[in-house]
Amino acid sequence: MRAFQRLSGLIFLALLLSLSGCATTGVTTQAEIPARHSISEFNDQRFAEVSDPWEATNRSMYRFNFYFDKYLFLPVVGGYEYITPTFLQERISGFYSNLGELQNFSNSLFQLKGLEALSTLGRFVTNSTVGIGGLFDPATSFGLERRNQDFGKTLGYWGADSGPYLVLPVFGPSSMRDASGLVVDSAITYGVYSAIDPFGSSDYSFEIGAGITTLGFVDTRHHQSFRYFESGNPFEYYLVRFFYHEKREIESGKRSTKE
Amino acid sequence: MFYSRLFCIVCMLLLPIPVLALDDRYGYPIQGSHEASIIGTPAELMPELPARVPTRQLVLDLFPDRKKPPIFFYDEGLRCTFAYQDKKAPLVFIVGGAGAGDRTDKLIVMTKALYQAGFHVITLPSPSSANFIVSASRSSVPGDLTEDAADLYRAMDAAWKQVQGDIEVSSFHLCGYSLGASEVAFVAKLDEERKLFNFGKVLMINPPVSVYNSATRIEELMKQIPGGAKKQGFFVNRMLSKFSQFYRYGNFVTINEDFLYAIYTEKLFTHEETAGLIGITYRIGMAGMLFTSDVMTNSGYVVPKNRVLRPTDSLYEYFMVSTHLSFFDYFNEQFYPHFQKQRPGLTKQQLIDAQSLKSIEGYLKSSAKFGLITNENDFILTRAELDYLRQLFGKRAKIYPRGGHLGNIEYKDNLAYMIAFLQDKETLQ
Numbered sequence: 001m002r003a004f005q006r007l008s009g010l011i012f013l014a015l016l017l018s019l020s021g022c023a024t025t026g027v028t029t030q031a032e033i034p035a036r037h038s039i040s041e042f043n044d045q046r047f048a049e050v051s052d053p054w055e056a057t058n059r060s061m062y063r064f065n066f067y068f069d070k071y072l073f074l075p076v077v078g079g080y081e082y083i084t085p086t087f088l089q090e091r092i093s094g095f096y097s098n099l100g101e102l103q104n105f106s107n108s109l110f111q112l113k114g115l116e117a118l119s120t121l122g123r124f125v126t127n128s129t130v131g132i133g134g135l136f137d138p139a140t141s142f143g144l145e146r147r148n149q150d151f152g153k154t155l156g157y158w159g160a161d162s163g164p165y166l167v168l169p170v171f172g173p174s175s176m177r178d179a180s181g182l183v184v185d186s187a188i189t190y191g192v193y194s195a196i197d198p199f200g201s202s203d204y205s206f207e208i209g210a211g212i213t214t215l216g217f218v219d220t221r222h223h224q225s226f227r228y229f230e231s232g233n234p235f236e237y238y239l240v241r242f243f244y245h246e247k248r249e250i251e252s253g254k255r256s257t258k259e
Numbered sequence: 260m261f262y263s264r265l266f267c268i269v270c271m272l273l274l275p276i277p278v279l280a281l282d283d284r285y286g287y288p289i290q291g292s293h294e295a296s297i298i299g300t301p302a303e304l305m306p307e308l309p310a311r312v313p314t315r316q317l318v319l320d321l322f323p324d325r326k327k328p329p330i331f332f333y334d335e336g337l338r339c340t341f342a343y344q345d346k347k348a349p350l351v352f353i354v355g356g357a358g359a360g361d362r363t364d365k366l367i368v369m370t371k372a373l374y375q376a377g378f379h380v381i382t383l384p385s386p387s388s389a390n391f392i393v394s395a396s397r398s399s400v401p402g403d404l405t406e407d408a409a410d411l412y413r414a415m416d417a418a419w420k421q422v423q424g425d426i427e428v429s430s431f432h433l434c435g436y437s438l439g440a441s442e443v444a445f446v447a448k449l450d451e452e453r454k455l456f457n458f459g460k461v462l463m464i465n466p467p468v469s470v471y472n473s474a475t476r477i478e479e480l481m482k483q484i485p486g487g488a489k490k491q492g493f494f495v496n497r498m499l500s501k502f503s504q505f506y507r508y509g510n511f512v513t514i515n516e517d518f519l520y521a522i523y524t525e526k527l528f529t530h531e532e533t534a535g536l537i538g539i540t541y542r543i544g545m546a547g548m549l550f551t552s553d554v555m556t557n558s559g560y561v562v563p564k565n566r567v568l569r570p571t572d573s574l575y576e577y578f579m580v581s582t583h584l585s586f587f588d589y590f591n592e593q594f595y596p597h598f599q600k601q602r603p604g605l606t607k608q609q610l611i612d613a614q615s616l617k618s619i620e621g622y623l624k625s626s627a628k629f630g631l632i633t634n635e636n637d638f639i640l641t642r643a644e645l646d647y648l649r650q651l652f653g654k655r656a657k658i659y660p661r662g663g664h665l666g667n668i669e670y671k672d673n674l675a676y677m678i679a680f681l682q683d684k685e686t687l688q
Contacts, residue, residue, distance in 0.1 A: 032564065032565045033559055033563060033564040034559075035560060035561050036559060036560050036561070037561050037580050037584060038561075038576075038580060039576045039579055039580050042489060044583065045490075045492035045496055046492055046579060047492040047496055048495070048578075055573050056571040056572075059571040059572075060570075060571055063332070063571075066333055145512055147512055227362065229333035230390075231360060232359060232384055232385070232388035232390055233358065233389060233546075234547050234574065235546065235550070235577075235578045235581075238575060239543070247514055249503065250502070250503045250506050250514065251506075251513060253507065
């Protein structure tokens with residue numbers, strides 16, 4: 001199912017890269033006068049710096065996500081939250097979160113973390129059976145903690161650099177490495193999905209698949225309180241970039257900071 | 260006059276006893292002032308809050324004719340969050356601290372708690388936030404309590420006009436924390452003349468007495484950075500590597516609350532380092548404020564005068580320059596000259612004095628509508644300022660033994676007190 005999410009995300013990427021070049025051009029009518037303070041006054045290390053050679057494109061994408069949220073995504077999520085009882089919302093989240101264990105499992109294997117893989121497998125089996133297809137999460141109360149893994153982290157774990165920062169359409173902050181990871185995870189999930197083909201006997205298997213994918217997107221956004229450009233700080237882009245980058249570096253087990 | 264002085268003396272004599280008794284019963288766990296301010300309230304010590312609250316975002320177009328610079332293309336008006344009851348209820352306006360938007364975590368928690376207790380709530384961005392400077396400030400030069408209060412009052416009026424057809428309101432109240440607490444005091448005073456709302460209760464949480472003094476105290480935190488504030492980059496990068504090493508050797512699952520709490524219990528950062536981190540956070544907020552104000556007024560402070568920034572332009576250098584400027588730089592080079600131009604003869608001291616609760620102390624003392632919550636160890640206050648607040652508000656002051664600056668604002672006892680005060684419950688101690 002996540003495969004669908006991701007593939008449609010990638011189609012978006014292709015569609016939107018063409019848009020990203022368009023930027024509003026301001027017309028300067030008066031001559032510029034140098035500012036009172038400039039960077040040359042300060043003799044300090046830079047901080048919150050992340051490799052971002054495509055910043056202008058990323059900023060365009062950031063802006064696209066703002067509009068996408070505003071005109072489509074958030075109204076849909078708001079409608080979902082309005083019509084769905086909280087109890088049902090939680091069951092839906094449980095269902096998707098349980099499917100995500102497949103990705104956690106495969107990546108803990110790729111990182112040769114045997115115990116973690118076993119624990120994730122235990123979670124999946126417990127929640128799929130006792131937890132009725134993931135609707136409930138008894139595994140956590142049995143002491144099996146969820147370990148989020150993805151192929152981006154696997155690459156990082158084996159020493160791959162994050163590469164340049166990327167803002168993906170709909171998905172938001174990412175990096176070259178994490179975006180590649182997204183493709184691999186999607187391909188694996190898609191492969192498993194095709195092999196099992198749970199709705200193969202139905203005439204509407206495509207529609208069902210698309211419906212499940214869309215709901216998955218809505219469920220994901222429903223859990224994110226982040227809103228583009230609402231932090232109240234005009235340097236939000238850098239703060240988001242910095243926190244995303246450092247969190248990924250730290251969680252993938254690599255250290256990137258300068259001494 | 261005699262009675263109020265007598266009252267103060269009696270209060271001062273009585274105060275140590277309830278405070279000492281309270282210390283034993285108060286369950287907020289974090290002792291250090293800096294640590295409490297960073298960690299806040301662990302989730303299990305917050306009250307049970309409703310999972311969903313009917314809310315709507317209001318976008319107020321206060322200056323239909325204002326041409327906004329292209330870099331603020333996303334700013335379509337002042338964003339306020341409105342939570343509403345389906346029956347007649349009192350309405351509370353809340354204003355957050357320096358730089359806070361309308362959906363800051365603390366404001367969301369306060370809104371949920373108040374909604375649960377039966378209030379309508381409207382949260383407004385701080386006058387020092389970019390959104391307010393762009394869309395609600397007449398001068399776009401934030402920091403003057405009188406002017407900011409007037410802008411806030413206009414915004415409250417506009418917000419109320421937008422929702423008044425949809426809800427029934429029994430009475431109006433005000434609440435603010437940190438800088439927002441000082442601002443709502445000035446808003447309440449303005450309302451005494453204009454009488455649009457006739458506010459019933461006004462609650463100030465962790466206010467500065469003097470904004471200038473409190474900013475000075477926060478700037479002093481930066482002095483604890485080796486090499487001082489101008490070496491903040493070295494400091495941030497070093498703290499970051501300390502942070503990631505701790506994660507690596509600690510076998511943590513993810514960066515979550517448990518991890519952050521472990522940082523506190525294991526004392527990863529020293530008291531001085533924690534101070535530096537608070538200072539940096541504050542500087543990042545102030546950087547946003549001075550940059551936004553600079554762009555809006557085209558004053559050539561950090562952005563070259565007459566430069567038109569486009570939505571995709573890099574702002575990184577402005578970001579670095581702005582975080583390296585102190586509150587005093589802003590005050591002396593931008594803020595004071597701006598007001599001096601308008602009011603020739605204005606001295607610095609007069610301008611500083613105007614940004615203090617002392618400038619309206621007669622009103623604060625005489626009006627029964629005010630209440631205060633603060634902490635013994637709030638580092639934005641000196642001992643003398645804390646004593647001043649005690650005298651000024653007497654038994655309307657609730658002073659907790661710890662919590663630092665805003666660390667305990669989401670703690671269940673604090674929220675219960677906030678609600679009881681706004682409901683005007685007699686049980687208040």
